[in-house]
Amino acid sequence: xxxxxxxxxxxxxxxxxxxxxxxxxxxxxxxxxxxxxxxxxxxxxxxxxxxxxxxxxxxxxxxxxxxxxxxxxxxxxxxxxxxxxxxxxxxxxxxxxxxxxxxxxxxxxxxxxxxxxxxxxxxxxxxxxxxxxxxxxxxxxxxxxxxxxxxxxxxxxxxxxxxxxxxxxxxxxxxxxxxxxxxxxxxxxxxxxxxxxxxxxxxxxxxxxxxxxxxxxxxxxxxxxxxxxxxxxxxxxxxxxxxxxxxxxxxxxxxxxxxxxxxxxxxxxxxxxxxxxxxxxxxxxxxxxxxxxxxxxxxxxxxxxxxxxxxxxxxxxxxxxxxxxxxxxxxxxxxxxxxxxxxxxxxxxxxxxxxxxxxxxxxxxxxxxxxxxxxxxxxxxxxxxxxxxxxxxxxxxxxxxxxxxxxxxxxxxxxxxxxxxxxxxxxxxxxxxxxxxxxxxxxxxxxxxxxxxxxxxxx
Numbered sequence: 001x002x003x004x005x006x007x008x009x010x011x012x013x014x015x016x017x018x019x020x021x022x023x024x025x026x027x028x029x030x031x032x033x034x035x036x037x038x039x040x041x042x043x044x045x046x047x048x049x050x051x052x053x054x055x056x057x058x059x060x061x062x063x064x065x066x067x068x069x070x071x072x073x074x075x076x077x078x079x080x081x082x083x084x085x086x087x088x089x090x091x092x093x094x095x096x097x098x099x100x101x102x103x104x105x106x107x108x109x110x111x112x113x114x115x116x117x118x119x120x121x122x123x124x125x126x127x128x129x130x131x132x133x134x135x136x137x138x139x140x141x142x143x144x145x146x147x148x149x150x151x152x153x154x155x156x157x158x159x160x161x162x163x164x165x166x167x168x169x170x171x172x173x174x175x176x177x178x179x180x181x182x183x184x185x186x187x188x189x190x191x192x193x194x195x196x197x198x199x200x201x202x203x204x205x206x207x208x209x210x211x212x213x214x215x216x217x218x219x220x221x222x223x224x225x226x227x228x229x230x231x232x233x234x235x236x237x238x239x240x241x242x243x244x245x246x247x248x249x250x251x252x253x254x255x256x257x258x259x260x261x262x263x264x265x266x267x268x269x270x271x272x273x274x275x276x277x278x279x280x281x282x283x284x285x286x287x288x289x290x291x292x293x294x295x296x297x298x299x300x301x302x303x304x305x306x307x308x309x310x311x312x313x314x315x316x317x318x319x320x321x322x323x324x325x326x327x328x329x330x331x332x333x334x335x336x337x338x339x340x341x342x343x344x345x346x347x348x349x350x351x352x353x354x355x356x357x358x359x360x361x362x363x364x365x366x367x368x369x370x371x372x373x374x375x376x377x378x379x380x381x382x383x384x385x386x387x388x389x390x391x392x393x394x395x396x397x398x399x400x401x402x403x404x405x406x407x408x409x410x411x412x413x414x415x416x417x418x419x420x421x422x423x424x425x426x427x428x429x430x431x432x433x434x435x436x437x438x439x440x441x442x443x444x445x446x447x448x449x450x451x452x453x454x455x456x457x458x459x
Contacts, residue, residue: 053161054394054429055298057305058151059291059333059353062175063312064124066359066380067388068409069322070098071113074361081361081408084319084377092399100326103334109399110337111351111392112458116403116412119357119419122382124313127356128176130384130419132183134450145183148193150423151304152186153438153448154430156193162301164264166196169297169305171290173197177356184306188440195306202271202289209269268300269293282335283328291332295339298349303430312355316366317376329353333390340393350394350429352422357384361409385411389422394429396458420452428454 066083068074073087073096087096090108097105104111119130129138129145137146155167174195176182186193198209267273271293282288287309294305309329314321333353340346359380365372366379386405392398403415427434427449434452437445 054348054350054431055161055303055305056151056154056350056352056394056426056430057291057294057298057307057336059307059309059351060176061312061329061353061355062128062177062308062310063314063355064127064357064359064382065312065355065388066314066318066322066383067115067386067405068359068361069318069380070101070326071388071390072115072386072405072409073098074407074409077361077408080363080378083363085322095399095401098326100322101330103330107334107337110341110346111333111390111398112396112400112402114389114391114402114417114422114455115405116415117354117387117389117417117419117422118412119384119387121384122357124177124356124382127382127384128183131354131356132176133187134420134423134452138183143177143179145179145185145187147446148187148189148438149184150426150449151184151306152189152193152195153436154427154432155303156186156189156438157432157436158303158430160301161298161303162264165268165297165301166265167303168193168195169294169302170195170197171293171297171305171307172199172202172286173308174306175308175310188446189438198269198293201286202293203284203286207271207289264300268296268302271296278335278339281331281338283331285328287328288332288335291336292339295336295343295345295349299343299345314359314379315364315375315381316368316379318363318379319377321379337392346393347395348393350396350426351390351392352426353390354388354422357382358387359383361386391422391425391458396425396429400457402455402457417455418452420450421455423449424452425455425458428459 068081069083069085073085074082075087076082085098085100088099088102088105089096090105092108095108095113097108119127121127121130121136123139125138125140125143126136129147130136132149133145133147134150135147138144152168158167160167170181170184174181174184174197176184181194181197184195185191200207200209271279271289274292274296279289279292282292287307290307294307297305311321311325333351336351337346340349340351360383363378363380366375366377367373368375386409403417404413405411406413424434432448434449436448438448440446
């Protein structure tokens with residue numbers, strides 16, 4: 001993650017350190033050289049995968065949201081399965097959602113739902129790793145990420161859609177099951193492709209992205225002078241650099257310089273300049289304002305923005321949790337699709353909503369090992385055998401239901417799909433060749449995506 005004016009180390013003559021200017025761990029940065037990234041970009045373009053400058057907003061429901069309480073209700077199932085809420089019709093015939101999603105129900109023609117997604121793993125960490133990287137390897141007993149985030153690979157190839165913006169962002173931070181940046185990290189693709197995290201609360205009255213603030217007393221002239229001095233010292237050490245680390249640092253430092261000196265990024269991150277009426281429509285809470293900030297970032301030129309919605313591990317007291325969370329999601333998602341449409345961005349921004357897994361179709365007794373209902377209302381436990389994913393915008397057809405689950409919501413009934421199929425669809429929308437490979441830490445080429453296919457019903 002890139003940070004401006006953070007920490008301290010050896011000083012420059014102006015009192016600021018190189019670490020002040022760009023704070024970044026160098027371990028593993030040389031794993032995927034700039035040459036290999038540029039080669040991947042050229043190969044993608046040579047195969048005709050040029051895309052249309054599409055961007056992605058991923059809304060990550062960290063903790064595991066239940067499909068049967070949101071987008072795949074089973075009103076005919078026994079009470080212990082069908083849950084607490086009733087389905088309501090949407091503006092698309094045959095497309096029902098929970099009664100806690102009235103705003104999305106009026107806009108179902110703008111998004112589609114994959115109901116037959118699965119990876120068959122109920123471990124938070126394994127599920128998150130599958131959904132965000134496409135591969136296994138992590139678990140609760142071995143949590144570090146083993147593979148790069150699909151968004152980090154994408155942005156390493158594409159770069160930002162407009163100059164002066166970070167290609168890969170996270171609002172307010174990148175977190176998967178409590179790990180930062182967790183499975184949103186670039187891993188062997190190189191730390192310079194980790195997400196730029198805004199931190200803070202976009203709903204806060206004095207919210208600022210500290211990472212792009214100009215250090216006190218530092219003028220543009222002094223910053224330009226220092227950049228020249230940095231290049232001079234780097235040149236002296238160039239012959240000793242055998243891994244391409246300094247080349248990667250040059251790119252990383254140039255991005256930092258562009259962010260600090262450019263008006264585009266500073267305007268995009270300044271959510272306080274947004275129309276208060278629009279902010280109200282998103283919802284005056286962290287989730288709503290994070291979605292609004294994500295829209296501002298993709299509009300300004302970021303290629304991938306992940307938005308963190310945490311707290312979905314509802315093993316008990318599901319009623320209270322969902323009645324608190326689902327209206328916030330409903331308002332934020334509805335406002336985002338409205339905003340993208342009004343601004344002419346709907347066809348250029350793909351919105352994805354998902355979590356690491358779903359919840360058990362059969363509800364528990366609300367006791368969590370104690371007396372029934374001692375923890376409140378019944379809840380649902382971990383379930384990776386049947387899940388959902390929402391996709392809308394970016395050229396994806398709206399109003400589609402892809403696949404189905406059996407009558408109890410336990411497993412896909414038809415059109416079973418896996419995380420790799422979601423990833424292939426996203427790469428198709430972005431215009432990236434899914435057969436591209438990156439060198440891992442052992443220097444071996446690894447395909448960007450696991451075997452899968454574009455979900456044709458969505459195109």
